[in-house]
Amino acid sequence: MKREDVFNFAAGPSAMPRSVLEKAAAELLNYRGTGMSVMEMSHRSAAFREIFDTAKASLRELLNVPDSHEILLLQGGATLQFAAIGMNLLAGGAADYAVTGRFSARAAEEAKKYGTVRIAADTSSTGHDRIPKQDELSLSPNAKYFYYCANNTIYGTEWHYDPETACPLVCDMSSDILTRPVDFSRFALVYAGAQKNMAPAGLTVVIVDRSLVGGELPCTPEIMSYKVMAETDSMLNTPPCWCIYMLSLMLDWVRENGGVAGMDERKRERAALLYDVLDSSRLYLPHARREDRSFMNVTFSTGKKELDAEFVAGAAQRGLLSVKGHKVTGGMRASLYNAMPLEGARKLADYMREFEAEHV
Amino acid sequence: MKREDVFNFAAGPSAMPRSVLEKAAAELLNYRGTGMSVMEMSHRSAAFREIFDTAKASLRELLNVPDSHEILLLQGGATLQFAAIGMNLLAGGAADYAVTGRFSARAAEEAKKYGTVRIAADTSSTGHDRIPKQDELSLSPNAKYFYYCANNTIYGTEWHYDPETACPLVCDMSSDILTRPVDFSRFALVYAGAQKNMAPAGLTVVIVDRSLVGGELPCTPEIMSYKVMAETDSMLNTPPCWCIYMLSLMLDWVRENGGVAGMDERKRERAALLYDVLDSSRLYLPHARREDRSFMNVTFSTGKKELDAEFVAGAAQRGLLSVKGHKVTGGMRASLYNAMPLEGARKLADYMREFEAEHV
Numbered sequence: 001m002k003r004e005d006v007f008n009f010a011a012g013p014s015a016m017p018r019s020v021l022e023k024a025a026a027e028l029l030n031y032r033g034t035g036m037s038v039m040e041m042s043h044r045s046a047a048f049r050e051i052f053d054t055a056k057a058s059l060r061e062l063l064n065v066p067d068s069h070e071i072l073l074l075q076g077g078a079t080l081q082f083a084a085i086g087m088n089l090l091a092g093g094a095a096d097y098a099v100t101g102r103f104s105a106r107a108a109e110e111a112k113k114y115g116t117v118r119i120a121a122d123t124s125s126t127g128h129d130r131i132p133k134q135d136e137l138s139l140s141p142n143a144k145y146f147y148y149c150a151n152n153t154i155y156g157t158e159w160h161y162d163p164e165t166a167c168p169l170v171c172d173m174s175s176d177i178l179t180r181p182v183d184f185s186r187f188a189l190v191y192a193g194a195q196k197n198m199a200p201a202g203l204t205v206v207i208v209d210r211s212l213v214g215g216e217l218p219c220t221p222e223i224m225s226y227k228v229m230a231e232t233d234s235m236l237n238t239p240p241c242w243c244i245y246m247l248s249l250m251l252d253w254v255r256e257n258g259g260v261a262g263m264d265e266r267k268r269e270r271a272a273l274l275y276d277v278l279d280s281s282r283l284y285l286p287h288a289r290r291e292d293r294s295f296m297n298v299t300f301s302t303g304k305k306e307l308d309a310e311f312v313a314g315a316a317q318r319g320l321l322s323v324k325g326h327k328v329t330g331g332m333r334a335s336l337y338n339a340m341p342l343e344g345a346r347k348l349a350d351y352m353r354e355f356e357a358e359h360v
Numbered sequence: 361m362k363r364e365d366v367f368n369f370a371a372g373p374s375a376m377p378r379s380v381l382e383k384a385a386a387e388l389l390n391y392r393g394t395g396m397s398v399m400e401m402s403h404r405s406a407a408f409r410e411i412f413d414t415a416k417a418s419l420r421e422l423l424n425v426p427d428s429h430e431i432l433l434l435q436g437g438a439t440l441q442f443a444a445i446g447m448n449l450l451a452g453g454a455a456d457y458a459v460t461g462r463f464s465a466r467a468a469e470e471a472k473k474y475g476t477v478r479i480a481a482d483t484s485s486t487g488h489d490r491i492p493k494q495d496e497l498s499l500s501p502n503a504k505y506f507y508y509c510a511n512n513t514i515y516g517t518e519w520h521y522d523p524e525t526a527c528p529l530v531c532d533m534s535s536d537i538l539t540r541p542v543d544f545s546r547f548a549l550v551y552a553g554a555q556k557n558m559a560p561a562g563l564t565v566v567i568v569d570r571s572l573v574g575g576e577l578p579c580t581p582e583i584m585s586y587k588v589m590a591e592t593d594s595m596l597n598t599p600p601c602w603c604i605y606m607l608s609l610m611l612d613w614v615r616e617n618g619g620v621a622g623m624d625e626r627k628r629e630r631a632a633l634l635y636d637v638l639d640s641s642r643l644y645l646p647h648a649r650r651e652d653r654s655f656m657n658v659t660f661s662t663g664k665k666e667l668d669a670e671f672v673a674g675a676a677q678r679g680l681l682s683v684k685g686h687k688v689t690g691g692m693r694a695s696l697y698n699a700m701p702l703e704g705a706r707k708l709a710d711y712m713r714e715f716e717a718e719h720v
Contacts, residue, residue: 240562
């Protein structure tokens with residue numbers, strides 16, 4: 001298949017802008033006159049240092065991260081953060097966890113190794129089809145933080161408010177970072193696996209309140225100590241250099257396309273195209289409740305396994321790739337991260353309507 | 361600078377073969393007709409699965425890894441392995457560590473969090489200029505493993521024998537994996553950060569005896585459990601896909617160039633070019649003792665800081681980049697990993713002779 005005939009709706013790793021990839025390909029053998037690829041450069045070289053500093057500065061600018069918070073560029077994905085948060089911030093105390101999907105459930109389970117985990121909400125009884133409302137949250141008086149996952153990729157739900165709590169917030173923004181403004185003053189820590197809106201898989205961005213680091217458990221590996229990683233500017237060891245370079249190119253692209261405000265506007269347009277089809281459909285069953293549905297992942301099914309499979313196969317024939325739902329929900333899922341062009345969502349919406357006309 | 365005018369002697373990340381980078385650039389926007397970049401692919405897709413399986417199979421074939429050992433493709437570098445080895449294999453018991461450089465010292469220090477670390481040898485009193493001989497090793501009767509770092513990148517020393525011990529070996533082969541044959545039956549675990557001989561930074565290869573996993577401490581993060589990562593075939597979460605793709609291309613290149621035997625032969629030729637200059641020099645002082653010197657990192661100085669700086673600057677003018685020594689040793693270091701062409705070593709040897717002629 002030609003690249004121009006394909007729209008990639010994968011849930012992560014996921015589509016990147018063509019212009020970003022073209023720049024990476026053009027510079028791959030010789031990065032800006034250094035005579036070498038970014039993949040070959042010492043992470044202590046001046047050329048890589050500039051890439052690293054630029055990526056951090058762009059994140060700080062685009063996300064409006066205050067000086068109170070350190071930006072760390074780490075490895076290990078969300079899964080390593082589940083433990084790191086427990087080791088560094090829970091550290092024998094108690095915290096509230098909202099379980100609204102698979103990743104928040106895993107985060108809560110992992111944190112139990114390092115302290116007391118209280119479940120502030122659990123939406124599993126209705127298949128994680130919704131986000132709890134503020135007055136449903138069961139908050140503990142002595143919680144060190146309140147943990148939640150802002151967007152549940154598998155289920156297609158998203159928190160459209162920041163919970164009001166006495167303690168600071170800790171949030172997994174893997175799916176929706178750089179798609180909306182964030183008031184970091186309320187957050188002890190925000191983290192995101194890069195492979196949805198930021199960079200190739202292998203990089204994790206952590207934004208942590210400097211005043212809260214340093215109390216980690218004795219069993220904490222040096223490289224998982226937020227204090228050590230802040231002190232070494234994420235370079236205790238060799239960072240994932242290529243991913244950080246791709247992040248810097250992606251952030252340039254975000255800036256050129258209106259920054260976070262531009263991304264916020266475009267995500268609404270994209271998602272509306274698909275939700276409009278679902279809202280007027282007699283064939284498709286949306287998974288998420290209307291008020292809690294995600295701008296990033298649109299989840300639905302026909303209610304019939306064979307028909308879902310036919311939908312997915314027909315989509316692939318048109319170059320609309322990776323719209324199969326996660327195995328725990330079945331059905332379909334269209335992921336619409338920042339790099340998905342409006343045209344991709346439009347083509348998928350057209351196909352959904354055609355498919356419905358043929359099958360109702 | 362043009363790529364063809366540059367030889368990159370960086371200690372890691374380090375040079376990669378031009379043909380490998382050309383292939384990556386050519387496939388970057390559209391991997392083999394999938395219509396997408398490897399950076400955009402779902403790690404659960406058939407196309408990425410094939411890349412992953414091919415990389416693992418190539419490692420097994422080229423390194424002759426027996427079925428008793430699992431190959432894991434992880435994140436976090438050697439630094440995360442320092443702790444993972446402690447959590448999984450030390451796990452409250454005792455082990456012997458040979459400290460022959462900075463990385464083995466850090467590994468020993470980190471492991472103390474998870475059990476009893478006994479120092480079997482320590483070469484710091486002579487500036488880590490040598491490798492202890494077999495009869496110098498102080499071995500404990502109840503050690504669960506003997507830990508060593510096969511090649512000390514900073515100091516330019518390399519173990520030219522595998523220690524004889526009652527317990528199995530654990531070895532950091534970050535600098536010399538794929539440069540020599542290894543008898544894995546003697547090893548509980550071998551690991552290597554990929555950024556020297558295998559792939560861009562952000563990937564760690566772990567080869568572990570399956571019969572020894574599963575006894576990890578309760579504080580072990582799920583993603584650091586060798587048992588869990590073996591059971592999930594390194595896909596508990598999203599792996600560093602681009603690095604694994606680059607690994608697969610690098611391993612194809614190793615195979616096309618004679619496999620490990622071919623690499624072993626070429627490393628000797630490359631290193632001999634530089635050591636011949638050192639051995640007949642009246643200017644250069646080698647850091648490592650002759651019998652323990654590394655095939656990978658050639659370390660030397662003039663004994664004068666200003667002259668060392670002049671050497672490094674003159675080298676850079678000729679496109680011989682990153683020959684400055686590590687800050688703890690000073691002087692010069694030329695790293696000669698698998699991708700360094702013989703011509704690079706020859707040009708550096710020529711420059712060393714010219715520089716000496718001008719300064720003696």
